[in-house]
Amino acid sequence: MDAENEQQAAPAESGGRERQAGLSRRAVIGWAGAGVALGAAAVGTVAAATMSSEDDGAAPQPSPEIPFYGENQSGISTPVQDRLHFAAFDVITDDRDALVRMLKEWTKAAASITGGREVGGGAVGVVPESPPDDTGEALGLPASRLTLTIGFGRTLFDKDGVDRFGLKAKLPEALVDLPKFKGDRLEAGRSGGDLCIQACADDPQVAVHAIRNLARIGMGVVNVRWSQLGFGKTSSTTPDSQTPRNLMGFKDGTHNIAGTDADALAKHVWVAPGDGADWMTGGSYLVARRIRMTIETWDRASLKDQEDTFGRTKIEGAPYGGQKERDAPDLAAMPADSHVRLAHPDSNGGLMILRRGYSFTDGSDGLGRLDAGLFFLAYQRDTRKAFVPLQTKLAANDKLNEYITHVGSAHFACPPGVRKPGEWWGQSLFG
Numbered sequence: 001m002d003a004e005n006e007q008q009a010a011p012a013e014s015g016g017r018e019r020q021a022g023l024s025r026r027a028v029i030g031w032a033g034a035g036v037a038l039g040a041a042a043v044g045t046v047a048a049a050t051m052s053s054e055d056d057g058a059a060p061q062p063s064p065e066i067p068f069y070g071e072n073q074s075g076i077s078t079p080v081q082d083r084l085h086f087a088a089f090d091v092i093t094d095d096r097d098a099l100v101r102m103l104k105e106w107t108k109a110a111a112s113i114t115g116g117r118e119v120g121g122g123a124v125g126v127v128p129e130s131p132p133d134d135t136g137e138a139l140g141l142p143a144s145r146l147t148l149t150i151g152f153g154r155t156l157f158d159k160d161g162v163d164r165f166g167l168k169a170k171l172p173e174a175l176v177d178l179p180k181f182k183g184d185r186l187e188a189g190r191s192g193g194d195l196c197i198q199a200c201a202d203d204p205q206v207a208v209h210a211i212r213n214l215a216r217i218g219m220g221v222v223n224v225r226w227s228q229l230g231f232g233k234t235s236s237t238t239p240d241s242q243t244p245r246n247l248m249g250f251k252d253g254t255h256n257i258a259g260t261d262a263d264a265l266a267k268h269v270w271v272a273p274g275d276g277a278d279w280m281t282g283g284s285y286l287v288a289r290r291i292r293m294t295i296e297t298w299d300r301a302s303l304k305d306q307e308d309t310f311g312r313t314k315i316e317g318a319p320y321g322g323q324k325e326r327d328a329p330d331l332a333a334m335p336a337d338s339h340v341r342l343a344h345p346d347s348n349g350g351l352m353i354l355r356r357g358y359s360f361t362d363g364s365d366g367l368g369r370l371d372a373g374l375f376f377l378a379y380q381r382d383t384r385k386a387f388v389p390l391q392t393k394l395a396a397n398d399k400l401n402e403y404i405t406h407v408g409s410a411h412f413a414c415p416p417g418v419r420k421p422g423e424w425w426g427q428s429l430f431g
């Protein structure tokens with residue numbers, strides 16, 4: 001490995017050994033004849049942790065990599081990227097060993113692609129007569145802060161009373177079947193799943209490449225049940241950054257759990273010892289909801305009605321009773337049915353969830369209306385004490401319900417992180 005590639009391959013935190021095993025996607029472009037002067041860059045190796053491979057030493061850039069290895073999975077408290085590809089899978093075999101083999105292969109592939117490297121033997125492969133290990137569309141692209149987060153659905157443990165993989169005794173009590181909430185119009189084809197992968201990246205092609213390659217590796221073991229593309233993150237886990245806006249034009253993510261707030265994460269997000277299901281310690285429960293917005297109706301609502309819906313102003317995002325976005329809200333100054341008044345921790349005994357959703361637009365619906373909305377993703381320590389009571393209340397009282405409908409729903413147990421090379425996704429559950 002030459003100096004440039006070694007520098008690009010240097011991990012931001014961990015995973016160094018694994019990195020040496022794969023080819024940097026950018027290096028391969030060079031070797032394939034794109035004219036990259038191998039070995040030309042000779043900047044210090046320390047800089048590699050904090051500067052992108054496009055740096056010429058002048059302007060520091062954020063690292064294009066988010067470490068794959070750690071106590072908790074990345075993609076939960078780590079900074080939110082711009083794009084999402086989320087996939088739910090059905091396991092189509094009853095062979096536990098085949099499922100475990102696939103999870104081990106997925107883990108290796110995930111460690112490679114989150115590090116900006118190709119899957120397995122790469123996109124041009126070793127044997128010309130065989131399909132390449134990597135589908136190739138991410139060649140030349142940086143890691144783009146890709147994170148891959150896995151979750152296990154209730155049906156993996158118990159499907160219609162059948163314990164397909166000997167896991168029933170390990171079903172966490174918190175992994176409940178979500179109740180039917182008032183107003184739910186859930187579609188089976190957009191709901192449920194035995195497994196999920198949340199792929200987030202700053203480049204949609206990198207996120208799509210990740211899901212596509214995991215689905216390819218899983219052929220014969222899993223089928224994609226449904227998937228969702230997302231853009232324009234609607235929440236921020238980094239409170240210093242500018243709050244993004246959702247498709248209703250409002251800042252979304254202002255009051256969220258910050259990825260740097262270890263106390264709040266421990267209290268509200270990470271499963272702790274003694275919470276039940278020991279294998280989930282360090283993990284988190286994920287609720288995914290596809291929420292359609294009736295955009296055309298919203299666009300005809302007055303500004304006052306729109307602001308009353310949230311209890312915040314549209315331009316600044318200030319709570320009623322305050323001037324600036326981050327001013328403390330005066331809940332009593334908000335309409336009783338406003339979204340923020342109903343959802344705020346002070347109205348719910350301190351309850352908090354970590355929101356990490358994305359906007360979606362899947363074209364129009366055949367009636368000329370935009371098929372668009374929020375793909376809501378929320379992480380929590382115990383769904384029974386967080387999403388379920390909160391959504392029960394919102395579904396019954398929220399003024400926002402005039403403009404939204406929940407059409408997809410899923411619930412997953414996301415295990416703790418893969419701590420080092422050699423460990424694998426689901427080891428604490430299957431091992």
Ligand SMILES: C=CC1=C(C)c2cc3[nH]c(cc4nc(cc5[nH]c(cc1n2)c(C)c5CCC(=O)O)C(CCC(=O)O)=C4C)c(C)c3C=C
Nearest residue numbers: 250251252253254255291310340343344345374390391404
């Ligand atoms: C069950 C939980 C929630 C669902 C479902 C939900 C849907 C949803 N939210 C918005 C837009 C906004 N939400 C905002 C705040 C907010 N929302 C929830 C929970 C759910 N939202 C919480 C816990 C909070 C924080 C409340 C607080 O502590 O103040 C905001 C305000 C800005 C912010 O703080 O993020 C907006 C805007 C939409 C459009 C939507 C469904 C389509």
Ligand SMILES: [Fe+2]
Nearest residue numbers: 339340343355
């Ligand atoms: Fe909300």
